[in-house]
């Protein structure tokens with residue numbers, strides 16, 4: 001198993017993780033990290049997780065699954081049985097380096113429990129120093145747009161046509 005490290009956004013070693021990115025690209029990514037951390041609820045610690053040994057492309061690239069380079073989750077809402085969260089992930093997959101951004105909302109389907117439903121996932125290819133910064137920026141912009149919307153899981157389930165909690169008598 002790969003060893004991961006975690007820390008605040010300021011502690012993410014972007015230059016080490018993305019060696020092909022130049023100073024301008026790294027600065028762009030640093031600003032995106034800071035902007036995403038600023039969107040977190042005030043009571044939430046900024047926690048990022050990274051795998052330094054995945055900074056270089058694995059040989060061969062993973063046929064299934066992903067070798068994660070950097071990831072974070074931003075919880076927008078959380079109660080005992082309901083949640084709304086953002087996820088950002090940079091990972092090596094079979095087709096190369098990609099940046100993924102998703103909005104996750106708790107499942108309230110009656111027949112099956114899907115855990116979390118991922119709405120409108122964004123999945124961007126990013127194979128070199130310039131494109132990683134562009135993709136990272138675009139993914140973060142999408143996450144910030146979601147964060148700027150209602151932080152109410154029911155709103156997003158409704159927008160996606162998903163079932164709502166039946167025990168909600170409010």
Ligand SMILES: [Zn+2]
Pocket residue numbers: 107108109112113114115117
């Ligand atoms: Zn479901």
